[in-house]
Structure formats: structure tokens, C-alpha cells
Amino acid sequence: MKRLTFILGGVLFLLQACAPEPVYRLKSRAAEKNITYHKGVQYITLQNDSVQVVMSYYKHYSGIFSMDVEVDNNTNQIIRVNPKDFKYEAFEGVNADSSVQPIATRWAKDPEEKMLNIDLAISQQEANKKTDDLFFVAMQGIAVTQGVTADNDEERRKASRQIHRNNVDHAVDRQQYHANQVGLKNRREIWQQDALRTTDLWPGDSIRGLIFFETDSHASAYDFLIDIEGRKFSSWFWQFKYYPNQPTED
16 A cells, blocks of 8 residues: 555656646736737836836746836936846735735846856856866777777777767767857847846937846736836736646636
């Protein structure tokens, strides 16, 4: 009986491990008159002291999501826009609002920190590759020596097989290294080119980019709070979670 229970427990664990990840969507809680649409995307316009912020939900990734944000400086002075100006308060429940305590407060991800971490990972991988290449050369040298100094055909064939295995393993490692490098460089490109980064806006200037946040899987709503040199903005979004084969009605 204990063995059967153990097996069933293992099967249930495997089934749970293979369960699909939820798909998230954010929808604005703003009044319809304050929402504009373009190709199905909701855009919310916020105004404070001649500074305009337009934001929309962009996409959920693995563990994070992004908001598309544009800031227009219509003042007569230079203002600085920084990802650290953006944060959210997460709320749980169908009646989520600022009258209850948020379950979490998180600031936007820092693109400069993300790019630094990626550069460090790239550097580490390059060092690992050099070490692997030196190890490969050493192992091949040993195998070749064993083949040359072998006393019989069986030992020579064994050395030959080892040389072949070393070549195959090294080729696989190089392909994996290349794939990892491409992945890291593509991620860096997103943070460098697509993310909103610290920028000084002259009068009449604007900037647009993605702001990235950690996903709170328990949140039913986010209050996005923006503070650009003392000019404060707030915009609420519902967070919906969907699973495959689940009705998608709100």
C-alpha cells in the first residue's frame, strides 16, 4: 500500500509539474472616456503640470511584464525621466483599491543593472569557453599519446574512440555556448534598445520605452505610481489570469 501511495504521489507530482503556465493580461480600470485604442491596445493619458504620460500594457514574459510608456515634456525646463520614477502597488481581491493595504510594492527594473549583469554573464561564459577549450586540447593530447604508445590494436581503437567522443562533446559544448551567447546578447539588446532608460528631456522633447516589473501572481490589480521630479501620476490596471481550456470571459 505504501508503495502504491508513493507511486501515485509521484504521478500526481509529474502531472502537476507539466501543468501549463497561466497567461496574463492587464486591462485599464480608467473611465472609458480616458482610454484611447489603437490596434486593440488601450492607451491611458495622464497629465500633470505640462508633463504628459501615456502608458499601455505591453506584454507578460516569464516572471516579469512590461508597460509601454511615453513621457512628453511640455514645460519650459529640463526634466529627467528615470525608471526609478515608476513603481506599482499590488492589490488582491475583486474590490482592490487604495483603501486597503497593498500586498506588495515593487519598483521598475533598472536597465543599467540588467545590462551589467548580462555583461558579467557573457564574460563568465567566455572564460568558461576558454577553460573548456584548454581542457579539450589536453584531453585530446592524452588520447593521442595513448594511441601512439598503445601496445595492441584494442588499446589503439579505444584511444581512437576517445578522440572521437572528445570531438563530439566539444562540438556540442560549442553549440551550447553559441546558443547561450546569442540568448544573452538578444536580452541585452532589449534592455539597451527597447527599455526606457534615464534621459534628460528638454522642453518639447519626449521619450518612449518599455518599463519592466516583476509579476505578482496573487495580484488582481496594480496601481502604477509615477513621480517625475515631484509630478505624480497614478493609473490602475486589472490583472487577469487565464489557463488553457478555461473560459476567457471577464
